[in-house]
Amino acid sequence: MKKKYIILSLVIVAFSLQSCFVAKKYQQPEIEIADQYRNISTNDSATLANMPWEELFTDSKLQTLIHKALDKNLDYLMAVERVNAALAYYKQGKMGYAPSLNIGANGGNYELSDNSLTGISAGGNGYNYENYQLTGTVSWEADIWGKIRSNKRASEAGYLQSEASRRAVESALVANLASAYYQLVALDAQVEVAKRTVTNRTESLETMKSLKEAGQVTGAAVKQTEAQLYSTQILLLNLEENVNLLENTISLILGENAGDIVRSKLDEQKIEIELQTGFPAQLLRNRPDVMVAEYGFRNAFELTNVAKSNFYPSLSISASAGLESIDFDDWFSSSSLFSNVIGNLTQPIFNKRSIRTKYEVAKAQQAEARYSFQKAMLQAGKEVSDALYSYQSEQQKYEIQKMELEALTKAVEYSEELLNSGYQNTTYLEVLTARSNALSSEINTIDTKFQQLNAVVELYLSLGGGWNRK
Numbered sequence: 001m002k003k004k005y006i007i008l009s010l011v012i013v014a015f016s017l018q019s020c021f022v023a024k025k026y027q028q029p030e031i032e033i034a035d036q037y038r039n040i041s042t043n044d045s046a047t048l049a050n051m052p053w054e055e056l057f058t059d060s061k062l063q064t065l066i067h068k069a070l071d072k073n074l075d076y077l078m079a080v081e082r083v084n085a086a087l088a089y090y091k092q093g094k095m096g097y098a099p100s101l102n103i104g105a106n107g108g109n110y111e112l113s114d115n116s117l118t119g120i121s122a123g124g125n126g127y128n129y130e131n132y133q134l135t136g137t138v139s140w141e142a143d144i145w146g147k148i149r150s151n152k153r154a155s156e157a158g159y160l161q162s163e164a165s166r167r168a169v170e171s172a173l174v175a176n177l178a179s180a181y182y183q184l185v186a187l188d189a190q191v192e193v194a195k196r197t198v199t200n201r202t203e204s205l206e207t208m209k210s211l212k213e214a215g216q217v218t219g220a221a222v223k224q225t226e227a228q229l230y231s232t233q234i235l236l237l238n239l240e241e242n243v244n245l246l247e248n249t250i251s252l253i254l255g256e257n258a259g260d261i262v263r264s265k266l267d268e269q270k271i272e273i274e275l276q277t278g279f280p281a282q283l284l285r286n287r288p289d290v291m292v293a294e295y296g297f298r299n300a301f302e303l304t305n306v307a308k309s310n311f312y313p314s315l316s317i318s319a320s321a322g323l324e325s326i327d328f329d330d331w332f333s334s335s336s337l338f339s340n341v342i343g344n345l346t347q348p349i350f351n352k353r354s355i356r357t358k359y360e361v362a363k364a365q366q367a368e369a370r371y372s373f374q375k376a377m378l379q380a381g382k383e384v385s386d387a388l389y390s391y392q393s394e395q396q397k398y399e400i401q402k403m404e405l406e407a408l409t410k411a412v413e414y415s416e417e418l419l420n421s422g423y424q425n426t427t428y429l430e431v432l433t434a435r436s437n438a439l440s441s442e443i444n445t446i447d448t449k450f451q452q453l454n455a456v457v458e459l460y461l462s463l464g465g466g467w468n469r470k
Contacts, residue, residue, distance in 0.1 A: 026153070026301050028294070031374050047278030049286040049463035053174050056271065056460060061264050062181050065254065069177050070170065072255035079162075079169040086162035093155030096148040099140035107132035107328070132331045135322035142316070147309035154302035161295035168288035171466035173253070179457045180250050181261075182269060186450035187243045189266040193442050194236035201229040201435075224432055232439070266449060271456050275391065277463060283380045286464025293369075293376035300362070300369040307362035310355045313347035383462035391455035398452055401445040408438040 048056075054063060070076060111128035112118050143149055208225045211217045248258040283290055321339035325331040348355055412434040460466060 024301075024305060026298055029297065029370055029373065031377055046276045047282055047286065047463055048273070048276055048460055049278065049282070049465040050469070051273075051460075051465060053178075053460075053466050056273065056456075056465070057178050059181075059264050059269060061262055062178060065181060065250070065261070066174055066177055069173055069254050073173055073253060074255050076166075076169050076173055077255075079166040083159075083162045083166050086159040090155045090159035093152040096152050097143065099138050102137045103135070104137075105134045107331075129326055130328065131324070131326050132328055133322060133324045134331070135320055135324075137318065137320045139316060139318040141314060144315055145309035145312045147306055147314075150302045150305035150309065154299050154306065157295045157299035157302060161292055161299060164288045164291035164295055166288075167467040168292060170468065171288055171461060171464070174466035175457050175461035177250070177253055179454050180246060180253065181263065182450055182453040182457070184243065184246050184250065184261060185263055185266045185269065186446050187239060187246065188263070189446045189449075190443050191236065191239045191243060193439070193446070194232060194239055197232045197439055198229065198236055201225065201232055205229055224429075228432060228435065235439075235443075266446065269453055271453065275388065275456070275459060277384060277388065277459075280381055280384075283377065283384075283464060287376075287380050287462075288464065288467060290373075290376045290380055290464075293373040297366070297369040297373045300366040304359070304362040304366045307355075307359040310348065310358065313345055316344045316346075318342050318344070380462065380464075384459065387455055387459035387462045391452065391459060394448055394452040394455050398445070398448045401441065401448050405438070405441045405445050408434065408441050412438050 053066065057063060057066070107130070109128060109130050114120070141148065205222070205225045208217060208222045212219060212222050247261045250261050251258045278286075284294070285291070319339070319341045321337070323331055323336040324338055325333070325336040330336060412431070415431045415434045
């Protein structure tokens with residue numbers, strides 16, 4: 001009966017001391033986010049980030065590639081496994097309040113040394129005996145200062161951080177694949193331009209040879225036309241090389257061996273949506289990398305609580321009970337029962353500054369994590385501002401370049417007509433210059449179209465789009 005009172009008293013004391021919880025409660029740090037976007041003002045919370053990528057990227061072939069990447073991309077699969085590992089630690093942290101229970105059994109024959117104190121006490125002569133034991137042990141630590149609770153919250157923050165990292169990988173994967181796809185179809189368009197130009201310049205070379213025979217142009221003009229053909233052939237080879245290399249890159253993203261990529265045409269790519277940014281504060285719940293930074297701060301905050309709790313005494317209770325006998329036949333009789341209850345209160349006094357060092361390191365790491373969170377928010381605001389400005393700029397450049405291309409195409413037509421008709425004021429240098437400028441303009445116009453599409457992808461990524469919110 002006395003033992004029951006001891007156990008009850010220890011448990012009551014332990015639970016009473018838990019009211020002494022000294023760990024601080026986490027609060028999100030105050031970071032200035034109102035004016036994160038440059039030259040962007042909005043009263044609408046609607047944001048492109050909430051749009052599923054299937055609605056933004058409507059090309060069915062691109063959608064197929066993204067689905068395949070989400071199933072097979074190795075970086076993404078590794079991120080998923082990191083989440084699984086963090087989840088296991090989180091589950092372990094949730095069990096911090098539970099007692100530990102162990103059961104053990106042993107038995108054997110023991111022969112004592114005649115020269116040992118125990119052997120002499122037993123009378124010597126190689127005394128031997130048997131002993132059999134079955135023991136159950138329960139131990140439990142009272143969470144007086146919130147150490148266990150803070151550890152649990154730290155493991156939860158670690159799990160949420162790894163899940164946010166997975167979302168960041170998913171978001172970047174969708175965006176990077178879309179960007180690579182748009183670049184690939186743009187290269188296809190440039191290859192078509194180069195092929196067409198090679199055909200035209202081959203025909204032009206034959207025309208120049210005929211004009212030379214007729215005495216209308218010099219041999220230098222023929223050689224200049226020939227050199228311009230070679231230049232275009234080199235351009236074509238460079239473009240085809242870039243296509244091949246980019247296909248290999250996309251294959252790697254898909255988790256496959258290098259091979260051909262099924263794709264559409266550049267002129268089939270349409271993104272006709274309103275590019276809404278929402279409010280900067282929405283980046284906190286939309287951008288996975290910002291979430292990663294905040295959960296990192298939260299984890300560091302809770303670990304600082306754990307480090308602080310090490311300055312205070314810890315209370316644990318352990319109890320053992322079981323059966324012990326020197327005769328196997330009596331092992332499971334009621335007379336073999338034994339039990340004990342022990343309360344342990346430990347206060348660190350001198351620990352070679354270990355506890356204080358760990359606390360100071362934890363505080364420094366917490367401050368570093370806060371700065372990392374602040375930097376992540378600033379970086380997010382910069383990327384949104386950059387992407388939106390780039391999109392607006394590329395739109396304007398694309399319209400201007402279309403007009404430039406139209407003007408240069410006409411210039412080529414006019415100069416060639418004048419040259420072929422024998423107009424003396426038209427030099428062949430003017431024809432070559434017009435052709436070169438027209439080719440460069442057409443290649444640049446295609447590149448600007450890609451940059452326009454890519455700016456939408458960058459804006460989508462910067463706002464926190466691309467990951468599954470279900």
